[in-house]
Amino acid sequence: MKSFVQILKLLKNYKPQIAGNVFFNILSTIFSIFSLTAVAPFLTILFAPDDIALPATVPEFSLDSTDVLGFMNYQFASFIHTYGKEQALIYFCIFIVIIFFLKNITSYFTLYFIAPVRVGVVRDLRESMHRKLLFLHLGYYSDERKGDLISRATSDVNEVENSIISSLEMVFRDPILIIAYLSTMIFMNWKLTIFVLVLLPLSGIFISKIGKSLKGASNQGQSKLGEVLSVFEESLSGMRIIQAFNAQDNTQKRFDTTNNAYHRLMVKLYRKQYLASPLTEILSSITLAVLIYYGGLLVFEASKEGFTGAFFVTFIVIFSQIIAPAKSFSQAYFKIQKGIASVERINKVLHAEELIREPKNPIHLKEFKDDLRFENIRFKYGNNEVISGINLNIKKGEKIALVGPSGGGKSTIANLVPRFYDVSAGRIAIDGVDIKEIPLKELRDLFGVVTQESILFNDTIANNIRLSRPEATDAQVYEAAKIANAYDFISAFELGFETNVGDSGNKLSGGQKQRISIARAVLKNPPFLILDEATSALDTESERLVQDAINKLMENRTSLVIAHRLSTIQHADKIVVLEGGKISEMGRHEELLQRGGTYKKLFDLQSFQ
Numbered sequence: 001m002k003s004f005v006q007i008l009k010l011l012k013n014y015k016p017q018i019a020g021n022v023f024f025n026i027l028s029t030i031f032s033i034f035s036l037t038a039v040a041p042f043l044t045i046l047f048a049p050d051d052i053a054l055p056a057t058v059p060e061f062s063l064d065s066t067d068v069l070g071f072m073n074y075q076f077a078s079f080i081h082t083y084g085k086e087q088a089l090i091y092f093c094i095f096i097v098i099i100f101f102l103k104n105i106t107s108y109f110t111l112y113f114i115a116p117v118r119v120g121v122v123r124d125l126r127e128s129m130h131r132k133l134l135f136l137h138l139g140y141y142s143d144e145r146k147g148d149l150i151s152r153a154t155s156d157v158n159e160v161e162n163s164i165i166s167s168l169e170m171v172f173r174d175p176i177l178i179i180a181y182l183s184t185m186i187f188m189n190w191k192l193t194i195f196v197l198v199l200l201p202l203s204g205i206f207i208s209k210i211g212k213s214l215k216g217a218s219n220q221g222q223s224k225l226g227e228v229l230s231v232f233e234e235s236l237s238g239m240r241i242i243q244a245f246n247a248q249d250n251t252q253k254r255f256d257t258t259n260n261a262y263h264r265l266m267v268k269l270y271r272k273q274y275l276a277s278p279l280t281e282i283l284s285s286i287t288l289a290v291l292i293y294y295g296g297l298l299v300f301e302a303s304k305e306g307f308t309g310a311f312f313v314t315f316i317v318i319f320s321q322i323i324a325p326a327k328s329f330s331q332a333y334f335k336i337q338k339g340i341a342s343v344e345r346i347n348k349v350l351h352a353e354e355l356i357r358e359p360k361n362p363i364h365l366k367e368f369k370d371d372l373r374f375e376n377i378r379f380k381y382g383n384n385e386v387i388s389g390i391n392l393n394i395k396k397g398e399k400i401a402l403v404g405p406s407g408g409g410k411s412t413i414a415n416l417v418p419r420f421y422d423v424s425a426g427r428i429a430i431d432g433v434d435i436k437e438i439p440l441k442e443l444r445d446l447f448g449v450v451t452q453e454s455i456l457f458n459d460t461i462a463n464n465i466r467l468s469r470p471e472a473t474d475a476q477v478y479e480a481a482k483i484a485n486a487y488d489f490i491s492a493f494e495l496g497f498e499t500n501v502g503d504s505g506n507k508l509s510g511g512q513k514q515r516i517s518i519a520r521a522v523l524k525n526p527p528f529l530i531l532d533e534a535t536s537a538l539d540t541e542s543e544r545l546v547q548d549a550i551n552k553l554m555e556n557r558t559s560l561v562i563a564h565r566l567s568t569i570q571h572a573d574k575i576v577v578l579e580g581g582k583i584s585e586m587g588r589h590e591e592l593l594q595r596g597g598t599y600k601k602l603f604d605l606q607s608f609q
C-alpha cells in the first residue's frame with residue numbers, strides 16, 4: 001500500500017493525461033468486447049443450413065443474457081434477410097474492419113496520453129534530485145559515496161522508467177480489460193465464471209509472494225550498482241596515480257569484486273522476474289482446462305438455457321482474452337515491485353534531512369559593517385570534537401591568517417563561516433547577529449571563497465567567471481580577469497573568453513585555473529574573503545602572478561586566509577595559530593617570532609626549505 005502511495009505521488013502532476021488514458025482504455029475495451037461477441041452469433045446464423053425464418057415479433061431487449069442473445073440473433077437474422085447472405089457477409093466484413101479500426105485508434109490514444117506521463121515522471125525525478133543535491137549540506141557528501149548518488153540519479157531513475165512507468169500502460173489498461181471481460185462472462189454465465197474466480201486469488205497469492213522477494217533483491221541490486229559506479233568513478237578520477245603506481249591490476253581486481261557481486265545478484269533477480277510470465281500462463285491454462293471441462297458438460301446437458309456450442313466458444317474466446325492482460329498485469333506488478341526499490345532509494349536522497357536550516361525569523365543584513373566574531377565555538381565531526389572553544393574577533397578590513405600543523409582545524413573554521421557546517425556549540429556572529437539568523441543566500445553573498453583546488457566547470461572561461469553573476473556584462477568579466485592577472489593568457493587563446501576549459505578545467509594549467517577562480521571571486525565582489533591557499537607549488541612566475549592577483553583581490557576587503565606558506569602572511573593584521581582545535585598563539589608576525597612558540601618553529605622550518 002505504501003508503495004502504491006509512492007507511485008501515486010509521482011503521478012500527481014499528470015492527472016488530465018491519466019484521465020485521458022483511462023477514458024480511451026474504456027472505449028477501446030468496449031470496442032474489443034463488441035468485436036469478439038458479435039462474430040460467433042453472426043457467423044452461426046449466416047452459415048445455418050436452413051434459411052432463417054424471422055420471428056413475427058421483435059424480441060424484448062432486457063439485460064438478461066438469453067434475451068440479449070435472442071435480440072442479437074433477431075437483428076442479425078433480419079439483417080441477413082434484408083440484404084441476402086453474400087451482401088450481409090460483405091457488410092459484416094466491413095463492420096469488422098471498422099470496429100477494429102476504432103479499437104486500435106482508441107488504443108493509440110491511450111498511449112498518446114501516457115507518453116507525457118512516462119517521460120515527465122523521469123524528468124521530474126531527476127530535476128528534484130538535482131535540486132535537492134544542490135542545497136544539501138556539505139557533510140552529506142562526505143558520508144555518501146559519489147558513485148552511489150550518481151547511480152541513484154541515473155540507473156535508479158531509469159529503473160523507475162523501465163519498470164514502473166512502462167508498466168503504467170498496463171496498470172491502467174489491464175484491470176479495465178479484466179473487469180470488462182469478467183463482467184461479460186458473468187453476464188453470459190455466472191456459474192461458469194465462478195470457476196474462474198475461485199482460481200484467480202490462488203494465482204494472486206503466488207504472484208505477490210514472488211513480487212515481494214523481487215523488491216528486496218532489486219534494492220540490493222541497485223545499491224551494489226551504486227558501489228560499482230563508485231569504484232568506476234574513483235578509477236577515473238585517480239587515473240594518473242593508478243598509472244604512475246602501476247596499480248592497474250589491483251584497481252581492476254577491486255572493480256571486479258564489486259562488479260561480479262552485482263552480476264550474481266542480477267542473475268538471481270532476473271530469474272525471479274522471468275517467473276512471472278510462465279507462472280501466470282500455467283495458472284491460466286489450468287483455469288482454462290477446468291472451464292472447458294465444466295462448460296463442456298453444460299453444453300452436453302442441454303442447450304436448454306441457450307447454452308449452445310457457439311455461445312460456449314464465445315465465452316471461451318472472451319476468457320482467453322483475459323489471459324493476456326492477466327499475464328501482463330502480473331508482469332507489471334513484478335516490475336513495479338522491482339521499481340519501488342529504486343523509488344525508495346531515490347526518496348532517501350529526496351527526503352535526506354537538511355541539517356543546515358534556514359532561519360525561522362530571518363534577520364536581513366544590508367551590509368557587513370563592523371566585525372565577525374567567533375564566540376566560544378566548538379565543532380564535532382560525529383563524536384570527534386575538532387574545534388574546542390575558539391574565540392576570535394575579525395574587524396572589518398582586517399586580514400587574518402590561520403596557520404598551524406596539519407589537522408589543527410583551519411579548513412574546518414573556514415567551513416563554519418559560510419555555514420557549510422553548523423557549530424556544535426557557541427556562535428558565530430556578524431555585526432552581532434548569529435549567522436544562523438541570516439538567510440543562507442544573503443549570508444553566502446557576503447563571502448567569496450577561493451579554495452586550494454580550483455573548481456572549474458566544463459564550460460567557457462567567461463561562464464566559469466560568471467558563476468555567481470550570470471548577468472554580468474562582458475566588460476565586467478574582462479575587468480575581473482584583468483584584476484586576476486588572467487586577461488592576457490585568456491585573450492591569447494584562439495577563442496578567447498569563449499574557450500571551453502574541459503572537464504574540471506583540465507585544458508588549463510594549475511596557475512591559469514587559479515587565476516580564473518580568483519577572477520570569479522573578483523566579479524562576485526564580496527566584502528569578506530575566505531581564502532584557502534594552494535599548497536601545490538607553482539613555478540615562480542606563475543606563483544607571482546597568482547599571489548599578485550590574490551593581493552589585489554584582498555585589497556579593501558576583510559579576509560580570512562588559511563596559509564600554508566608563511567611568507568605570504570607576514571603583513572597580516574593577526575596571525576592565529578591553531579593546534580588540536582584550539583588557538584595556541586595569536587598576534588602579528590614579529591610578536592609571534594619573538595615569543596618563540598609554534599609559529600617560530602613553523603617559520604624556521606619553512607625558511608630552510
Ligand SMILES: Nc1ncnc2c1ncn2[C@@H]1O[C@H](COP(=O)(O)OP(=O)(O)OP(=O)(O)O)[C@@H](O)[C@H]1O
Pocket residue numbers: 142381384386404405406407408409410411412413
Ligand atoms: N569530513 C570529515 N569527517 C570527519 N572528520 C574530518 C572531516 N574533515 C576533517 N576532519 C578531521 O577534522 C580535523 C581538522 O581537519 P581540518 O581539515 O580542519 O584541518 P586543517 O588544519 O585544515 O588541516 P590541513 O592543513 O592538513 O588542511 C582533522 O583531524 C580531520 O581528520
